[in-house]
Amino acid sequence: MDSLSIENQLAKYQSTLQAIQQAQGLTSASVTPTDASKFSDVLSQAIGNLNSNMDVVSQDTQNVITGKETDLGSVMTRMTEAQLALQTAVQVRNKALEAYNDLKNMQF
Structure with a gap:
């Protein structure tokens, strides 16, 4: 054909x-080009939020070690939230790569 x-x-x-x-x-x-830009904005915002969560956890860890932070419960809560956010981001990445590989391996 x-x-x-x-x-x-x-x-x-x-x-x-x-x-x-x-x-x-x-x-x-x-699908319009504005839809694609909105998706990229959402993705950028999600990555920025993840990065800020990791920064907060890093600062909290330093504060606990130096003695500036005494409320270990709130530090552990923020640490768990950051861990869940990171695991979610990794799973989204894995699914996106899997979808990309599926598309790449399609035969027309």
């Missing part, structure tokens, strides 16, 4: 899909 034939089939499939969605009352969400 040549690329023109594939493009025609894809266009026909998309128009058929849109007709079915309209018949069922569904709306199709289109």
Whole structure:
């Protein structure tokens, strides 16, 4: 098959899909460049929050060692929150890499 034939089939499939969605009352969400920038903003903010959590834990650890912080319970709570945030970030990264590898290994 040549690329023109594939493009025609894809266009026909998309128009058929849109007709079915309209018949069922569904709306199709289109991806715009602003959606992509919003995602990158959210991702950057999440990474920034993770980094600030790790900085707080590092400072709390130093404060406990030097004796500036006496409330060990609150330090342990912040440490647990930072640990959970880091584990979540690692799992999100793993899922993103897995999805990327799945897309990379697809055959067309």
